[in-house]
Amino acid sequence: MPNKSKCPYCNATITRLNVEEIELERNPGGPWKGVSYACPVCRKILSVGPHPDAAKSGLLSQIQSLLESQSPKK
Numbered sequence: 001m002p003n004k005s006k007c008p009y010c011n012a013t014i015t016r017l018n019v020e021e022i023e024l025e026r027n028p029g030g031p032w033k034g035v036s037y038a039c040p041v042c043r044k045i046l047s048v049g050p051h052p053d054a055a056k057s058g059l060l061s062q063i064q065s066l067l068e069s070q071s072p073k074k
């Protein structure tokens with residue numbers, strides 16, 4: 001099936017996006033690691049999201065603290 005997604009800026013057909021690491025400013029507690037998704041033709045950012053590694057490590061630390069809170073303490 002042909003890809004019909006178009007860039008809203010330059011109207012290029014999008015078959016791939018450039019992913020770049022960025023910092024997401026956040027106060028307090030920031031910055032977070034994030035990634036931007038940009039059109040490879042005009043390089044405008046189409047979307048931004050959490051860095052896959054940061055999402056993974058955040059999930060792992062949440063699981064770990066949940067397990068620790070449920071383990072009996074003496």
Ligand SMILES: [Zn+2]
Nearest residue numbers: 007010039042
């Ligand atoms: Zn574009």
